[in-house]
Amino acid sequence: MNAVANEMEQCIDSCIACYRQCVQTAMHHCLETGGEHVTPHHFRLMMGCSEMCRTAAHTMLVGVENHGVVCGACSVLCADCAASCEGMDGMDDCARACRECAEICGRMAA
Template sequence: MDECIKNCQECHAACASLIPHCLHLGGSHSSKEHIGLLQDCAHICATALSFMLRESPRHTLTCGACAAVCRECATDCEAGANGDAWMLACAEQCRTCADSCARMVSLRMPAVSMH
């Protein structure tokens, strides 16, 4: 879980910091869809991170959503990068986070008793 927590933190930072860069680049980089996806990815990473830090028994649910959004964001950043190092780095971090979150889901750790 510690590795996934670290990857979610790093992906959140990568996506959040890429937003102003994309807005500066303009064109398709600053499209509503791309910026919205970066925001969604940063937010779902923060949510998954929070669930894991709190040791919520529902962390696999947020990790599953995080993996899906991170994969979509990675594909989008990679497709529009045109050699831009920041976008390619963000895509790589998104893929790392997606893989890590997918592993968390596959572990399906037993739910913690709430009693």
């Protein structure tokens, strides 16, 4: 596998992992914890981030040529979501998944 294909596979894996982490964290941890975890801004950001990650993975999996545009948007949403999650109780894994996805999606967009 060449370097570009390998990086794309890593990006797909990171997007799917972030999608899963955001959805599971939002639906279980955030909804059950309440308070700052379910403020409209934070919760909507988590839902938007997860869906953008799923969409970015899909565009790469099906071979959309300009997937970099979607990856660029995914990188921005993931970075915003990570910033929103950081410092909240029980959100470290979600913030980490978002940061990793933001980084690799940013490279795919470049």
